[in-house]
Amino acid sequence: MTATKKYLLAWMCLQLPLLAHAESPKPANVAPQLSDAERYARRCQSQAPHRAIKPQGTMLWGTRRHWDTEKGADERSSVLVSANLNPLKQSNSQVKALKLEGGRLVAASTTALAPVPPTERGIIGSVLQGAASDGSPVEVAICGAEPSAEDPGVIWYRIEAWNAVAQEWENPCVALDRVPDPRAFAVSGVWDASGNHHDPPDKITFACENGAITKCIRWGYNPWASRDGHSMADLHQACTRMARADYCGNGRSHTHEDTALDIYDQRGVLSRTTESSADWDVARASFEAAWAPDGATCLARTRDGRALATILQECPNRFRTDTSLELGKGDRCTMRRTDVDPATSLLRNQSYGPPKDVSSQSDSL
Known part of the structure; x- marks a missing residue:
């Protein structure tokens, strides 16, 4: 065997462990x-x-x-x-x-x-x-x-x-x-x-x-408590839908982080805000939706600027748009549930309308 062949054979033997290691990575x-x-x-x-x-x-x-x-x-x-x-x-x-x-x-x-x-x-x-x-x-x-x-x-x-x-x-x-x-x-x-x-x-x-379940408790809707003889569990559940703008009651949100809300309910836990402050501008706010434990009972608009038509597509047969409904104090629904009277809703909320440039993109959100 020539010196060259011996060198090549020795070099190949040295490479075999490295090749074996490379072929079986962790x-x-x-x-x-x-x-x-x-x-x-x-x-x-x-x-x-x-x-x-x-x-x-x-x-x-x-x-x-x-x-x-x-x-x-x-x-x-x-x-x-x-x-x-x-x-x-x-x-x-x-x-x-x-x-x-x-x-x-x-x-x-x-x-x-x-x-x-x-x-x-x-x-x-x-x-x-x-x-x-x-x-x-x-x-x-x-x-x-x-x-x-x-x-x-x-x-x-x-x-x-x-x-x-x-x-x-x-x-x-x-x-x-x-x-x-x-x-x-x-x-x-x-x-x-x-x-x-x-x-x-x-x-x-x-x-x-940072989740809606805890936020609603901190807002006063303790699910284990009662108020005036009524359990707060349904109010808390309705609040979790409202906090996330879960209109269809299917677990999908229609909001963004750091969205400002004004919440008011039938049992007097939270009342409608009537005066502006550093945290809330009454002039900018308008009625958004009324809420039950299984989602919105009626809407005036979406929180994130989507067209109402996208909600109709997301949960077909749930809402109707052929008639509006006045709930009082300026709260007016343009889309309402087919199976629930919005007047019996536990919660309502106001929010700021979306920026004008959002509406043109809303269907793609």
Whole structure:
């Protein structure tokens, strides 16, 4: 064998391991799997003190749509839509289950659900079994608790959910500039992709600070409370439709982030604004829609400037346009439900009309 052939043979032998490595790359963006003990040990490691006033916008739960921020997802998708109170995946030795009393989670210590002494510390670190909107399981940890400044009987919870792709505990709530580390309320029942509320036993929603479920509670519509002998649950549900401009009651919003609203209801929780301020210009505002728990009962216009015809296409046979209706105090519907009397609506709202240049683009939104 010549020297040249020996050199070539040696060079090829050196290249074989490199070629074999190149032919079997590791999956991208997939972290190594952790054991249960390692996973639970890493929960609740970060704290952030930032708190601010919530903006108004499109989100129902206020949660991320997908763990992959670069992956597009429908607005009716969420990484966390529900959590089970019993059994717990992980907790301290005394806490065996949780109960929801109003807006507060209470620890229980036995199968008979005898309460642990009322302290928020007892449930910190508890891990609940939750679910995403597609039904996939997701664990959620309670990392902190603090009373609401507006109502000390309601507790803000700082939560983290297990991101199985990144193998990290992360806050599932969407962060915005004014609320960079959002908290969550614990609310009875679950909301499905269409925005309908259901109340299965032992299931709750961790409603994040930037979502409509929590906004409506902060506006005064506590679903666990009552006013003048009437449950506030229907008012709260109607508010979640109104906050997102979900006219068809199908979970689709027709608004934008930071949209200003004036809300008023039949039970006197919120009244119509009659004087201008730095936050609201009465002269610019006009009636938009009246609301029931399953969506709008009538409309004068859309909030984001779409033509009313697009709403008729989105939910055919739901509305009629052959007659207008006066609701009083200047509120006039130009499109009304076929199956509901708009005069019985629980809520109404005003908003600012869309900019003139929006109407020409509205059908494509």
